Amino acid sequence: MTDKAACAVEVSGATKVFNTGKPNEVKALDHIDLSISDGAFVSLIGPSGCGKSTLLRLIAALTHPTEGTVCVNDKSADQARLDRDYGMAFQTSALFKWRTITENIELPLQLMGWSRANRKERAAEMLELIKLPEFGDHYPYELSGGMRQRVAIARALSFRPSLLLMDEPFGALDEMTREHMQMELLDIWHKTEKTVVFVTHSIPEAVFLSQRVIVMSPRPGRIASDIAVELGDRVFETRESPDFFTKVTEVREALRFDHEVDG
Amino acid sequence: MNTKVKRGWTRWLIVLAVFAMVAAACSSSDDSGSTETTAAAAATETTAASSGGDAGDVATQDLIPVKLQLQWFTQAQFAGYFAALDQGYYALAGLDVEILEGGVDIVPATVLDSGAADFAISWVPRGLVPREEGLNITNIAQVFQRSATLQVSFADSGITKAEDLAGKTVGNWGFGNEFELLAGMRSVGLDPDADVTLVQQQFDMLALISGDIDAAQAMTYNEYAQVLETVNPDTGELFQPEDLAVIDWNDVGTAMLQDAIWADADKLDSDEEYKSIAVKFVEASLRGWAFCRDEFDACVDIVLAAGPTLGESHQAWQLNEINNLIWPSPQGVGSMDSDLWNQTVEVAVSEGILAEEPTDGAYRTDIVILAQANLAVRGIDFQGMDWTPKTIELLEGGE
């Protein structure tokens, strides 16, 4: 293994409070401690209001903790953002409708000042990676939802960041496309060896994709369980295996917070 | 709960606001009624008080309602009609006359033809063009015998004759007021499109005074005086006639006849009552003009009471200049000078204002002859051979 930072993401005692002092004050996250090692694929799952998206944004330095620290690649999250150490994908593909597919993929490269030739080369590479080489000159409206998400992922990876942050990227897709996209994503992950933090609503998705499922409870957002998933290399049939169902059940049980109160 | 109450409130406020605006818009259009009602009231009051004698006691209910459309805003230009109203001449003739003020967008010929007025005051070309377009109106009394249109410039510009306009910026009002100017320029060989720059002038003299234009269109009785009522920034005194140079189209030979009384031609032929009303109306109107000739100060007061924009000294100047257009009138006021009519028609046709000469019936003399006969019987002087112009002192702003 090459020499990489031991800890890709390190969150210590992070608390996030919105609207401090106002009547609608809410504690989205309460003393979160989370370590994610390099090259891992970790899912964050939980009901609405558990703070999983907020946690992702803390890692992305799109918002800042009220208390505690967030470290990415051995730097502060802000520095990691300025150094462009991560790529991000949202539920809406957020492709610019006025740019062609190629131009969309080139966006971060443009911002980083890459030369035209380098940009073209990298964009072509990425199109191959997501298996859409003929669509370079098309506009986003010409592509289906699944295809657009693939482009969004390509864009997020175009500058080869070590970390990929994804906020329910497949949430708007239908079930079949979703499962297909999950295979694609795993394929890309294997090829590029990135660290992935993946926020999702879907239990099967979390179990299928990750080696580690972080279950979060709401009000205030806390980490309820940290479940390891060992299903080996995923194939389509994995979803039909008994081990898969067991793991899904385990996660589902972990999500039943009212039972915890009963103890 | 709170938001629901608020929303209901705002909806009603909006409805109320719209209502208020509509109401305001409707009521403001009734303002034009003010001049007439006061004049009519004054008429019935002064009938007994002034001129006396044959005022008589004609009951208001017996009067026939008649509407007169003026060509412009209330001012001494129409003094005769206001005097006829004030002195009870119309009432005496059995007519309850309402005088409708004119304005920039009001076309007297259209108002007359549509029946919204029974008679109208209009310049001859501005009556002949609609007539050619199909509005059947006719000139029944040519009140002004001469044209009052001038082209005015500052004396140091050296524009003393039509030829001097070459290469200059020449203001005019358009709307049918510019024909004498255009014909006058052509008569000395100038091409209005190529040799001068024609400028749309507002109905004031600001463009001349500010130097935007070299020569401005002005009426002897109105805009010309407006310059003399303005303070010359160089001297601190009012502008003097010596400061100005004028071109008079009467001298150039392209003058066209102006204020005349027009009536509905079809009605005159088909409606006997309308014809007899026309005679009475013309008679009383001409009598009003005679009054304004003989009782100058009283006439100015009558005009002022009717609510003109400019003040006393300006109206006095104007009445004096108007009298100069009417008197002396050897053939009798209201008669048609056929030479001037022919000149008017010639200019109109050669300028392309009219496609061809007007058909018969563009003017008629029978009505005014009857009116003059009636005046003679009453002993009213309708020739004014002894009339002489006065000297009027203008004050700043025409006060």
Add this chain to the structure above:
Amino acid sequence: MIRKAIRAAGPALVIGVGGIALWEISFAIIQPDGFVLPAPSEILAAFTENIDEIWVATKNTGYIAITGLIAGVILGVLWALLVSRYRTANETLTPLAIALNAIPIIALAPIFNAWFGLLSPVSNQSIVIILVFFPVFINTTKGLTAVKPAELELMRSYAAPPREVARKVRIPNAMPYFFTALKIASSLAVIGAIVAEYFGGRQDALGPLIVQNAGLTRYADAWAAVLAGSLLGIVLYLLSGIFERASMPWEHAAETAGS
């Protein structure tokens, strides 16, 4: 492509031609005299008869409308860029824009004539500019600020400076809004130029032509000049549309794709 265009224009053509035919026929039957609205054939006849005069007038009015339109658009866009970028600009410039827009033209026209001179084109161009800049300003500001939050977050994740966000996100986002405003402004520019001409200036322009012919009850001639003004407005609108198509290939394609 041609067949498609015809099919698209079909209903409009039927209504337009049908309406004019109905107008013409009813006039032939009723034959109103000296009526303010003449039959279409009369208007067309007056148009062709006076074509030289109308052409010169259209050029003069058109010059004012077009130059005023361009200046007003530039002003509106610059104003919008400032307001979307700097909060203090928004607080000062936006109320100013609203106030300027509220002043009635008939109040401004004589003032501009006095300031710039009766014969100077600037006095009329200023009227056009004031009319044009407001819709452009309002719409462009909306376009510059109504950006999808996800897109702004994306740019933040790239640590992109505000300048880049403006160039790469806000301005392209604003383009559809801008072109909507441009189409509105192109008609306003013609109206503004004509109305400004009522208040003095050169007489070989559409405004005086309309108003003076109407004043002499030459209604066919007045309407012929109105027709010229409408055609001018339509041409400007079409040019705006062409400019829009050329600038936003993705929008146009989206319309015809029907996906």
